[in-house]
Amino acid sequence: MSIETPAPNAGPFAHERVSISRTMGLVMLALLPATVFSLWQFGWPAIYLFLVTLVTVLLAEAACLRIAGKPIRPFLLDGSAVLTGWLLAMTLPPWAPWWTGVVGGLIAIIVAKQVFGGIGQNLFNPAMVARVALLISFPLELTRFVNPAPLFAAGSPDWLQGLAITFGGQSTDAYSGATLLGHVRTELAQGHVLSEILPGLYTPLTDAVGTFSGSLGEGSALLILLGGLFLIAKRVITWHIPLAMLGTLALIATLMHVIDPEHYTGPLYHLVSGATLLGAFFIATDLVTSPVSLRGQILFGAGCGLLVYVIRTWTGYPEGVAFAVLLMNACTPLIDHYVRPRVYGRNRKGSPIEYADELEVSR
Amino acid sequence: MKLFKIRGGVHPDDRKQLAAGQAIETLPMPALLHIPLQQHIGAPASPAVRRGQRVAKGDLIAQGQGMISAPVHAPTSGRIVGVGSYPAHHASGLSVPTVTLQPDGEDRWSDQIKGVADPFALDSDDIAARVGAAGIVGLGGATFPAAVKLNLRKKYKLHTLVINGAECEPYLTCDDRLMREQTDAVIDGIRIMAHALGVARIVIGIENNKPEAQAAMASAASVHPNIQIARLPTRYPMGSEKHLVQTLTGRETPARGLTADIGVVVHNPATAFAVHEALRFGYPLVSRVVTVSGGAISRPRNLRVPLGTRVQDLLDYCGGFREEPARLLSGGPMMGQPLPSTRVPMVKGSNGVLALTAAETNLREPMPCIRCGSCVQACPCGLVPLDLAAHTRTGELEGAVSRGLMDCIGCGSCAYVCPAHIPLVQFFNYAKGEMAARGRAKQKQAETKRLIEQRTARIEAIQRAKREAMAARKREADAKKKAAAELSTDKPTPLPTPASAVEAEA
Numbered sequence: 001m002s003i004e005t006p007a008p009n010a011g012p013f014a015h016e017r018v019s020i021s022r023t024m025g026l027v028m029l030a031l032l033p034a035t036v037f038s039l040w041q042f043g044w045p046a047i048y049l050f051l052v053t054l055v056t057v058l059l060a061e062a063a064c065l066r067i068a069g070k071p072i073r074p075f076l077l078d079g080s081a082v083l084t085g086w087l088l089a090m091t092l093p094p095w096a097p098w099w100t101g102v103v104g105g106l107i108a109i110i111v112a113k114q115v116f117g118g119i120g121q122n123l124f125n126p127a128m129v130a131r132v133a134l135l136i137s138f139p140l141e142l143t144r145f146v147n148p149a150p151l152f153a154a155g156s157p158d159w160l161q162g163l164a165i166t167f168g169g170q171s172t173d174a175y176s177g178a179t180l181l182g183h184v185r186t187e188l189a190q191g192h193v194l195s196e197i198l199p200g201l202y203t204p205l206t207d208a209v210g211t212f213s214g215s216l217g218e219g220s221a222l223l224i225l226l227g228g229l230f231l232i233a234k235r236v237i238t239w240h241i242p243l244a245m246l247g248t249l250a251l252i253a254t255l256m257h258v259i260d261p262e263h264y265t266g267p268l269y270h271l272v273s274g275a276t277l278l279g280a281f282f283i284a285t286d287l288v289t290s291p292v293s294l295r296g297q298i299l300f301g302a303g304c305g306l307l308v309y310v311i312r313t314w315t316g317y318p319e320g321v322a323f324a325v326l327l328m329n330a331c332t333p334l335i336d337h338y339v340r341p342r343v344y345g346r347n348r349k350g351s352p353i354e355y356a357d358e359l360e361v362s363r
Numbered sequence: 364m365k366l367f368k369i370r371g372g373v374h375p376d377d378r379k380q381l382a383a384g385q386a387i388e389t390l391p392m393p394a395l396l397h398i399p400l401q402q403h404i405g406a407p408a409s410p411a412v413r414r415g416q417r418v419a420k421g422d423l424i425a426q427g428q429g430m431i432s433a434p435v436h437a438p439t440s441g442r443i444v445g446v447g448s449y450p451a452h453h454a455s456g457l458s459v460p461t462v463t464l465q466p467d468g469e470d471r472w473s474d475q476i477k478g479v480a481d482p483f484a485l486d487s488d489d490i491a492a493r494v495g496a497a498g499i500v501g502l503g504g505a506t507f508p509a510a511v512k513l514n515l516r517k518k519y520k521l522h523t524l525v526i527n528g529a530e531c532e533p534y535l536t537c538d539d540r541l542m543r544e545q546t547d548a549v550i551d552g553i554r555i556m557a558h559a560l561g562v563a564r565i566v567i568g569i570e571n572n573k574p575e576a577q578a579a580m581a582s583a584a585s586v587h588p589n590i591q592i593a594r595l596p597t598r599y600p601m602g603s604e605k606h607l608v609q610t611l612t613g614r615e616t617p618a619r620g621l622t623a624d625i626g627v628v629v630h631n632p633a634t635a636f637a638v639h640e641a642l643r644f645g646y647p648l649v650s651r652v653v654t655v656s657g658g659a660i661s662r663p664r665n666l667r668v669p670l671g672t673r674v675q676d677l678l679d680y681c682g683g684f685r686e687e688p689a690r691l692l693s694g695g696p697m698m699g700q701p702l703p704s705t706r707v708p709m710v711k712g713s714n715g716v717l718a719l720t721a722a723e724t725n726l727r728e729p730m731p732c733i734r735c736g737s738c739v740q741a742c743p744c745g746l747v748p749l750d751l752a753a754h755t756r757t758g759e760l761e762g763a764v765s766r767g768l769m770d771c772i773g774c775g776s777c778a779y780v781c782p783a784h785i786p787l788v789q790f791f792n793y794a795k796g797e798m799a800a801r802g803r804a805k806q807k808q809a810e811t812k813r814l815i816e817q818r819t820a821r822i823e824a825i826q827r828a829k830r831e832a833m834a835a836r837k838r839e840a841d842a843k844k845k846a847a848a849e850l851s852t853d854k855p856t857p858l859p860t861p862a863s864a865v866e867a868e869a
Binding site: 010012013015019020078119121287288290291292293294336341342343344346353354 | 618696697698699701717725726730735739743747749779789
């Protein structure tokens with residue numbers, strides 16, 4: 001028997017057991033504990049909004065692929081659209097009306113991803129583009145947060161009331177509560193100092209466990225951290241972006257807190273509140289929109305951390321992760337252009353290495 | 364000994380257990396041998412036999428030509444039944460000049476085969492000449508003529524001979540088996556090469572997935588204080604010569620240079636064994652050890668194979684395929700080449716024949732790049748493969764070159780880890796080939812331009828010469844005319860002189 005192989009091509013003829021769908025699947029797996037916890041915390045309305053967002057992104061993705069004439073099955077199954085929708089839902093107020101999920105999903109998939117050419121081509125993180133677009137267009141709906149009302153707990157909306165809240169526009173004022181970042185910010189603006197605001201309101205523990213008002217992804221810092229460490233262990237992401245981002249944020253917060261403890265909150269407050277951890281492990285690390293070299297990733301992470309602090313502290317928004325990541329996304333091509341690994345056998349300038357001490361070699 | 368870290372690299376499943384336990388067996392002599400005349404880098408050898416001629420084992424059948432070349436010898440005794448062309452051991456499957464030999468079954472060595480009692484009494488040039496005459500080339504797969512490498516001492520200041528026993532390609536176990544079974548012969552060959560190179564220090568690098576080879580070589584080398592055994596971490600591409608030298612010395616070979624630039628020459632253990640055979644017994648290189656392995660092979664083996672044996676004969680000896688292979692390869696799965704057919708002959712550089720199942724190759728449809736950077740982390744050369752591929756895809760090859768395309772060693776680590784299954788090496792091979800073609804085209808264009816300019820200049824010179832000649836003739840003619848005119852004005856129309864006037868009147 002003799003076999004004739006088809007057109008010759010280059011190796012390797014072995015491949016690590018990896019694929020895009022595996023990568024996306026691992027990220028979703030890492031998000032799962034925190035998501036389940038938050039969905040339980042905020043009950044039926046949150047579940048409905050989450051599902052509406054996922055369905056929207058899938059339909060939008062399928063429609064775009066069809067228009068672009070690309071094969072629908074492999075691209076829909078790669079998991080990238082679901083992950084985008086998932087992350088978007090994590091950043092919305094849990095009881096926001098259904099159409100925020102729909103509009104957000106359409107913006108994320110159509111405007112932020114497919115218009116750029118689909119998976120791998122987008123310059124900005126689609127979920128963050130959608131969140132920022134929603135925040136600017138519908139500031140009221142996007143900042144109306146509620147206190148946790150766990151599933152099946154007394155006083156929490158049941159599945160029917162949940163439908164009314166998400167799809168019927170029923171008022172949620174009875175449950176409303178500001179986020180920690182928002183509350184502290186408002187109080188500071190009114191001339192109060194931290195020693196008056198924080199006691200009784202915040203302990204790092206409640207925030208770490210996630211029993212405070214906020215979006216789904218701002219829930220349990222601990223579970224998010226766990227998911228992030230899982231991603232690092234699975235080598236989906238490296239430690240460079242999260243550590244650089246959290247480290248920079250903590251460093252600046254410490255500095256400012258030491259200078260003026262009455263007006264600037266400490267590092268732990270910044271690390272566990274808001275979307276810091278979700279941003280550091282799941283959003284800034286988005287493979288497509290972050291730099292490819294490790295040194296570039298450190299620069300990128302540090303930039304994110306710096307911008308998060310600046311936006312939270314000195315601008316009109318209480319939370320700045322989305323803006324910070326988008327601004328750094330814009331820098332990614334520049335970082336990738338200038339920050340490259342040194343080529344083997346060449347110095348940083350690109351000319352071949354020269355050794356001065358030829359004799360020393362022959363020791 | 365202290366080892367240094369190299370960047371990047373991958374950890375493929377080495378799958379060496381398939382064949383590592385199989386002792387080297389000698390393949391029975393096949394019915395026909397097809398011996399290609401180019402089994403090395405450099406100029407092809409030119410045939411030294413005629414059809415119908417009888418040869419003994421080890422007789423020269425083709426002579427090396429030029430500085431970088433290698434002769435080819437008869438792998439067994441028999442009759443030359445053809446001097447023509449036959450499909451090459453190459454992905455292209457193109458036919459190349461080949462000598463076909465029908466073995467007579469006697470496997471009788473030529474009378475002229477003679478070894479040297481003490482190779483260490485020979486001088487460097489003599490050893491290099493004998494290695495060259497034995498047709499020995501780099502048996503790790505590069506097939507660079509070994510004698511040329513031994514002569515590097517003339518141009519470079521060398522201090523260390525490194526033996527590359529890393530064998531980092533998955534599946535391959537031929538060097539492993541050779542180091543375990545022919546330990547003393549390999550060490551002897553290594554010492555002869557070090558003597559020829561004039562270097563004192565010898566380092567034998569063996570990856571940690573070959574503990575038996577490490578132990579065997581270490582105990583055989585223990586009586587030679589100048590030989591060190593380096594136990595290398597198992598990581599692909601540890602066997603890349605420049606990366607191996609960096610692991611051992613901490614120094615990177617300058618770009619576009621040779622390891623000799625930093626005083627090191629690298630040879631393969633199989634080459635050392637061949638040098639031992641050539642110097643001690645006078646045997647030219649007529650056979651080599653090949654690993655036949657892969658999930659689709661019924662009985663994986665390590666075989667000593669006469670050069671020129673068809674791949675099919677190896678497969679038959681190993682019980683054929685247990686299932687239809689998805690890929691038939693020459694060499695390892697990372698840098699090996701697809702074989703166009705099982706008819707092609709084995710050559711000096713072929714260290715493995717692999718038949719891989721679809722599950723082993725894990726081939727999938729490529730997806731778009733998601734910029735995950737896995738390839739950047741995997742590249743042992745500090746390149747940004749996704750960037751090179753993007754530039755290649757858009758046809759912007761100069762951009763790829765300025766980003767280090769030519770520093771790529773083609774190891775395939777990037778493509779191995781790519782979650783999008785993008786055939787990155789294919790992109791780079793295309794770009795390198797295209798750049799080479801452009802270089803040739805440019806050279807051709809320059810040459811053409813030069814010839815045209817020369818021709819134009821020549822034509823112009825001829826025309827100028829003609830014009831000048833014409834002008835000269837014209838001037839001459841004019842001058843003549845003028846002179847004639849002057850003469851005629853003098854004569855026919857002389858100014859009337861009073862005397863003539865008087866005459867005319869008269």
